[in-house]
Amino acid sequence: MGILHKLQVAFTIHVNLILLILPTISSSQEHMKTIGSHTSIKENKHKPSPKLQFEITLHGFLLWASMGFLMPIGILTIRMSKRQEFGRRLKIIFYAHAILQMLAVLLATAGAILSVKNFSNAFNNYHQRIGLALYGIIWLQVLVGFLRPQRGSKGRSVWILVHWLIGTAVSLLGVLNIYTGLQAYHDKTSRSIRLWTIIFTVQISSIVFFYLFQDKWVYIQKQGMTMCNEPPRISCQEIPADDKEKVLKAESC
Template sequence: MQVLRRLVFFTIHASLFILVLPLVSSSQEPSKTTSHASKKDNNHKLSSKLMFEITLHGFLLWASMGFLMPVGILVIRMSNRVECGRRLKILFYTHAILQILAVLIATAGAVMSIKNFNNSFNNYHQRIGVALYGIIWLQALVGFVRPQRGSKGRSVWFFMHWLLGTAVCLLGVLNIYTGLQAYHEKTSRGIRFWTIIFTAEMSFLAFFYLFQDKWLHIQKQGVVLGNEPIMPNDQEISPRDKQKELKILTC
């Protein structure tokens, strides 16, 4: 467990270091080199192959960070109110499968980025992406070394798993937004529609996440707990009962 803690702390520190790397300025290069590079970038912008690769990269990262990962979290949260052992296993394995698929798809997107794109790390999207990939794989490793429930290190493991999962979700959503901005800068295409769609999706998932905690409380509002007697209100008392009450009071 101490080795796992050191690994977590090392990954977090390395990720923070990557995020605060100073930007390497290219303004000191000769003007000829700059003009040549700008022409080359313009040619890449017009390349249909590069456009397809950028679009596919964005789709893979959305499918991983923007869909499978959040849905997997919602699924495992449903198990908090489930007592049936068979249903618990179904929810757990569904969560595990969704998270594994998310890691594999994110890895495919990372390999595509390293292979086909200019990784100069001069923007937040690339730097956040590097940190995100490291935390994703660390989270997967932590998930595979899950101790048994009730064991000594279970609480520490659960806290680390929750912390890394939260970091992955937040960084993943943030990196999708920065990726849309990088796509706009690279291709000069509008991203307003996709930004609205993704924001609506995240809003719905966040609402469902919060609604899960309140659903059981909402169901209990109409349930009488214990053996408390149900007192009828004035509308439920019949006229005959009212006359009996008046006679008793006059006596």
């Protein structure tokens, strides 16, 4: 009887312990489920929907096509006008520059409208602040372009300086905003931007190289033309002895 009584007591203790532990386990499991649900809700909040992700991608493509492609190509085009003084070719270069710049402005405006319409613009990061300043400067450049004075007028030199300064600011801010946009895209979608950053860096480096090489190429061509057009020089040894005195007298005169 003593042994049976002890077994009953031990069994009762074990049952009571199990009954005490089960609510704790179930409550901890419910707590873990609650934490997991909150985490998934947060992840779903931060993860953009397919529609929003498409709009972000479209916004980035429009700004790249505007600031990263058309605007630099338009600058390279107008640099070619330095070789032309007048004529039909100069007009073609000018109109090509104007068309490329206007297309760049229109695409940038479309990207801005898409951003204002679909994105939360709190202007609490560098990408949005630079973008706001960039859109204002772009349209200022358009206004300055329409106020272009004629060649030979008094304000022509001042206009060229202002147009060049604003254009340089637009180019620098545009390139910088593309890099900050890629970083913002990575923060929003958690996708890798390494490949796009490398491609864009190679593209901009190539454009800068051609921009700097244009003036050097003109200089190289002029040097070759100068050397070809120079008359051949005659050394003193090739001049007859009787004519050396005449040459020396002519040089002294």
